[in-house]
Amino acid sequence: MSSTITITLPDGSQKAVPQGTTPLDVARSIGQRLADDAVVARVDGTLWDLTRPLEGDTTLEILTSKNEEALEVYRHSTAHLLAAAVLELYPETKLGIGPPIKDGFYYDFDRPSPFTPDDLEKIEAKMREIRDRGLPYERQLVPKAEGLAKYKELGEPMKCELIEERAGDIFSEYTLGPQFIDFCRGPHVPTTKRIKAFKLLSIAGAYWKGDEKRQQLQRIYGTAWFSQKDLDDHLHKLEEAKKRDHRLLGKQLDLISIQELAGPGLIFFHPKGALVRKLLEDWMRDQYLKRGYSIVNTPHVMREQLWATSGHLGHYVDNMYAAMELDDARYRLKPMNCPGHILIYRDRQRSYRDLPIRLGELGTVYRYERSGTLHGLFRVRGFTQDDAHIFCRPDQIEDEIVNCLEFAFDVLKTYGFDRYQAEISTWDGGASGKYVGTPDQWALAENALKVAVERVGLKASVIPDEAAFYGPKIDVKLLDALDRPWQLSTVQFDFTLPERFELEYVGEDGGKHQPLMVHRALYGSVERFFGILLEHYAGAFPIWLSPVQVVVLPIADRHAEYAKQVEAKLQAAGLRVEVDARSEKVNYKIREAQLQKIPFMLVVGDREAADGKVAVRTRKGGDLGAKLVDEVVAEIAQLVESKAVTE
Template identity: 60%
Template structure:
């Protein structure tokens, strides 16, 4: 017999080999019909609390050791004392299982229609699923439609998903004989000699997979094949060109329809389209991919953002510094970037005296400023901040407008402090990060704590004891502040753990921007020192922090969050003035002068066009206020106000409008 602990704390004794479905049935047949998958963990980990982890899509399907918290099929036999959760459609983890099962349904359909196809992997994603496949002939739109139709047939057959096991050697032999080179790679990568591998079968289709899956193909009820794109095998352009077929799946048609409506909203907010429409920025292919040209209006918004950031840095005790764009290659060897980050750096440039590299980070430059003078404990903490241009080599297929670029401006800061000061400095960084989000109109965010993975020690520098101290310090800060966070082993920077803050935009999308990082390695590598109160030399620690992350990416997120309709304080043109006829131009110019004297950004449309055409042009440019003026307004020293999103608000005294606008700018409020 084994013990099963349910979420309400009750414990049942059942026969070894009982399934989660059996437990659900014993509770309620209605529950058994509703559950999708089970989550289990050994009772020993319930008492201690397991650390939540996040796996890569490949490892989640093929690798990973048994034990710990994990999802299992409803038909999987339970063989040890476990805490058991029965997940229904309301659980996010259950949706990912449905999507992964939908990927298998799609692979089934592909092989039935195009049997010459070779399969890669088909993970669930946050928005759906995909399957990488190899086929010499490109898939057409008609092929995708046929695949979706055949998927419906596979779902209609309601084939059971059955887990099977065989020896690693047999799996390698079978897949090699079938020419399934990608499956051979995955077995070799995620298993070792002597292992049993797991396979999932539905009907005649069999796939190497860790699982879990829904009970049968009939549970994949609402799905859509969406697109196909190219992807090189293992991300190497020297390898075979694969085809990545995308799809999505939901529990019901209502959620599927809502998803596509949301995609339409995302499309309408695309920062690349709005950037062109509003004349904010461009990417000029003649100059190179991933390099941003800021136009006048975009540049004005950028200046406003950067001015706020610099003023706030100074108010919070930072010193503004500037460092070179290129530095000797030897510097990057000392910092460790040459060994751990070189694939993301531009190639060395050989100059007269040495090899140089474009900087991908600002931290070594700030370290050299610190090291330039003797330091005392009385000087610490020292906070250096820089809006510095950095350059990273992004692969050609990964760049995306402002969100993934090769040259960008990082609002970087580095704090040099004593070990005793680090907690308060990290807290100060988190306060600053929250101020950034609030000021720019983001009310919600998620926090992740990225840690070292002890199983991948070669990817990190420093000893385990120092890492433990650093990780404990960051955990303590988050815990003391009452901040909920997800711990993610293996995602720390090579030199230390970090807190990543992901803002949530108006559409509920997560964006990784702000980060706060603890670093005890670079001070050691650069032999940094300060004289302590005891008269001896000690090594400081560093806190890295970036709050915009990059000005470019933050700006791209702002465009999409506001759909180009920026708050008044950020809008490049805050007020558009429309004189009804030529005889009202003089009054319009005088109004413009008074508004500008109050620090407001104004444009007057003096074209010989109809009033409605001028209003429409300002509306298309998403200008917050449009002021219309004719005889009545000129006589009364007034303006007729049209507010973005509200329409005509009627005539008000010019002085009153100026005070209103100045108040909105000063408060940095989002609403008009």
């Protein structure tokens, strides 16, 4: 056996190093700066502890704080630090799981008494104390039987359950000093001293394995970053996000509510909220007609046999509401709109000349979501999708995808989003056997997506093996005012439904052919998009979407008549206006209007009434001075007409 191994670095250079060399040794041989910055290694494409010996000839990459995967490992290590601190303070606690998540980490604990905010402070202080000890994260391999016996002796039933389910004959675990040990694949940072900036954020309930029939655990959430500045920036964004929480703003602005008597996950749109929703829906329907879509409507309840034919009953039944016995059949609330559109397509014979057929619907669907997953407008049980399905020939598919993408860009532009990302999800070439459709179908569809992206000048990352089992897709994600990505538009191929429903068209050759089918949703859902807009604009919708666009504020009772005249002119221009004629001081009324996010406040007093003017103020606190009423009406109407994002 050779006493040396050969490693290949990212630049293609090679090094011969002794057996037992670790990635950290290699980093030091390149430079102490790299060793100091190193977080984790990638060995033959697999993340690897810096202190774990290399096992043979291999490729090696040292990952530093500049790498997103390194940050994930760093957060995972911080989750272990959290668990170690909890066990030191509360040794009766039992451990669940503690993974990294977006922007942070969590750990689930089973403990007789609930954690309190004061406990979080104690735990965080203990984490810093352990961190300063410089304890190593040490990986060790354990035979399954021996490991199970050990975790049973430690009184860790959830760890035993995970080992039974996930561990092979030999599994890895990580220690952190003499007291803490955890069943874990790793990898981790070398020592606790590498963890610089972290913060515990909140406590929440969570069912073991997400199963409501299992015990409820206490989940502690935290965040961790490579620098204090990054942590501070993130905490600032979290504070801003709290102020922008759509559930809070929805109540403050009297837009929406969830009524306990009606049930969770069901949204009530109040008059102002319903008006905004109508504007969103009207814009989409107008676009349907301009872009060659036929608007359809399908029933909310349909026979169970339809859902068996579509495959939903076999693959999606857990997210469907229970069947209803009506007459001689069982019926289900629809969880999706696509089968209804398919029935319309196949209601009569189609010719190649009829295609493409674009069917669009703002259709309300109902999905059973666990109560613990519900979240305001973002995760609900009844919602309306801007759902469209395109049936076309293979020679039309590229143009149809281009049209969908251009439509998606217009959605973003219209609502003031100028930053977005795109991802193409493809299959695995058929290696796993989990995808339906032929290689030719997948090649045609994936090529159409990639060509369409190039034609519209969009940069899109390709994610292999992330497609739905029935076809590839493009997802467009917007970035909001707080740099948060939101899944918005999806363009999705479907190879299975045309086959299940035996869809056909008569080709130019007189023969029967199966059309290509594309699902397309651009808002995602009206409710979710409403929530995204509400948070992005912090409740201050663009003027064309604002429920009240102008409020007229008479200074005294004697100015109320003139205020009514101003109101009439604004209404004649199609603007949404209110008069606040309460006997309150005008500064109070201005503040109220600003809190209600009304774009324009027009103050009228003796001077304004005499001169035919109004004193103009904006919701952002700007005083634009006195202007002629007709001039102000024209300016505001133009802003509405152009769908201006800012006043």
